[in-house]
Amino acid sequence: MKRILVTGATGQIGSELVPALRKKYGGDNVIAAGHRKTPQKDFIEEGLYTTLDVTEIESLEKAFQEYRFDTIFHLSSLLSAVAEENPQAAWKVNMGGLYNVLELSRKYGCAVFSPSSIGAFGPNTPRNNTPQDTIQRPSTIYGVCKVSGELLCDYYFTHYGVDTRGVRYPGLISYKTLPGGGTTDYAVDIFFRAIQEKSYTCFLQKGTYLDMMYMPDAVRAAIELMEADPSQLKHRNAFNITAMSFAPEELTAQIQKYIPGFLMSYQVDPVRQSIADSWPRHMDDSAARDEWSWKPQYSLEDMTKDMIDRLSKKMGGTL
Secondary structure (H helix, E strand, O other), X not given: OOOEEEEOOOOOXXXXXXXXXXXXXXXXXXXXXXXXXXXXXXXXXXXXXXEOOOOXXXXXXXXXXXXXXXXXXXXXXXXXXXXXXXXXXXXXXXXXXXXXXXXXXXXXXXXXXXXXXXXXXXXXXXXXXXXXXXXXXXXXXXXXXXXXXXXXXHHHHHHHOOOEEOEEEOEEEOOOOOOOOOOOOHHHXXXXXXXXXXXXXXXXXXXXXXXXXXXXXHHHHHHHHHHOOHHHOOOXXXXXXXXXXXXXXXXXXHHHOOOOOOXXXXXXXXXXXXXXXXXXXXXXXXXXXXXXXXXXXXXXHHHHHHHHHHHHHHOOOOO
């Protein structure tokens, strides 16, 4: 990677991936592309920034021609719960945008990182130690887009030689961005509410185990995969990766170590609960470990401490 475009740069992953890439490759070599959000001032000042709609191929091609990048981290998408509310828009953004990126990458010779998700699995998939290669029959439009995206990326690699790579992210937890409409977002919102209000109402029921990961690990995984020796990659789109698996009450117990008065209540959202019930509790990520030496650094305990430390400072001082 010498020159990089990041689409969806102002989103949950992009807002932390872009600074990490700029630190490693230089601000002038990492172009952040957003759609509607206005990024923070420092986000623009620390490197190149452009406004871009990935569903408009002409606009996207202008960016290819102007910035001459060789690698794309394509992050633009609608998340699970939001996608269920508007499946037509989800298909247009998640699949139409990916198709445009792949077509232009074929034309201009770019490598592509396109993240998949635990949403690519469905109710018939083994939920415990979910295999790398297994049945994928998701019951959501978000999941349908993710499976289709995995297959399309493999197609462009096999038929056109486009260097496509991806990971199946679990739920991602970050202190930098607010929840954006995902089924695992309770694990982000709970920290903000715990610090501000000392209470939280969870939309998933007790005992709902889901794979999770702290954002620093997620960012590092994306960069490490794109830097990996391609001759070692037996899989490409997409690798299972995981760091921790927990239920809401277990996260609550960890937070209460730092905020003893914190209280959790439950008001189950049937839509998001049904989505969560179709996703893995824990994925087998041995393929990623074997093929490009993937290894997470943050446990549930490590993540909870760091989240509370950073958020409490961000929101006005220590607890």
